[in-house]
Amino acid sequence: GQQVMQIPQYQHVQEGEDFTTYCNSSTTLSNIQWYKQRPGGHPVFLIQLVKSGEVKKQKRLTFQFGEAKKNSSLHITATQTTDVGTYFCAGFYNQGGKLIFGQGTELSVKP
Amino acid sequence: GAVVSQHPSRVICKSGTSVKIECRSLDFQATTMFWYRQFPKQSLMLMATSNEGSKATYEQGVEKDKFLINHASLTLSTLTVTSAHPEDSSFYICSAREGVEQPQHFGDGTRLSIL
Numbered sequence: 103g104q105q106v107m108q109i110p111q112y113q114h115v116q117e118g119e120d121f122t123t124y125c126n127s128s129t130t131l132s133n134i135q136w137y138k139q140r141p142g143g144h145p146v147f148l149i150q151l152v153k154s155g156e157v158k159k160q161k162r163l164t165f166q167f168g169e170a171k172k173n174s175s176l177h178i179t180a181t182q183t184t185d186v187g188t189y190f191c192a193g194f195y196n197q198g199g200k201l202i203f204g205q206g207t208e209l210s211v212k213p
Numbered sequence: 214g215a216v217v218s219q220h221p222s223r224v225i226c227k228s229g230t231s232v233k234i235e236c237r238s239l240d241f242q243a244t245t246m247f248w249y250r251q252f253p254k255q256s257l258m259l260m261a262t263s264n265e266g267s268k269a270t271y272e273q274g275v276e277k278d279k280f281l282i283n284h285a286s287l288t289l290s291t292l293t294v295t296s297a298h299p300e301d302s303s304f305y306i307c308s309a310r311e312g313v314e315q316p317q318h319f320g321d322g323t324r325l326s327i328l
């Protein structure tokens with residue numbers, strides 16, 4: 103069935119270090135979306151990638167969508183304490199019309 | 214930006230009580246709303262997809278008689294946890310989207326605690 107795998111589960115970094123989380127789908131995605139959930143909060147939409155090989159940037163965040171539209175990554179440059187939270191990728195499949203969430207990567211940043 | 218309001222934010226009640234949670238899209242029409250359950254340190258587990266004017270589609274393993282969903286209008290969906298028991302304690306989150314491939318916008322979630 104449709105499945106989205108996300109690694110790593112946890113990442114602890116020193117402030118200023120870079121961070122990357124990876125997502126992989128078992129089948130081709132229509133699009134992939136990224137969300138951030140702060141501790142105690144709800145997921146907040148960050149970005150959506152649709153095109154094969156697409157790269158989008160939001161300040162220190164860089165999002166990539168693989169050529170085969172099966173994998174994606176989120177890279178944060180020079181992490182700050184405000185980046186703390188859990189980052190979820192979510193793959194959208196045409197079949198079924200629903201988002202399948204990855205397991206999430208919990209990022210902690212030591213000042 | 215798109216805003217989704219979810220109420221109540223926290224419920225504490227006795228076992229056997231039924232609890233109703235509301236999810237409203239405030240500034241857009243949501244043809245589809247989703248209900249998720251999230252356990253601590255875990256991902257969001259989709260429970261059901263709610264389409265306006267029709268019956269909800271439940272995911273495998275989710276009891277439709279236990280978790281009643283009503284999507285009465287393009288801006289409101291409700292989830293009723295019937296005869297709740299301690300094992301139903303969890304964080305329930307709704308989301309809404311305007312179109313099929315549009316991003317989902319989440320409510321603040323409801324933390325349900327059954328004593």
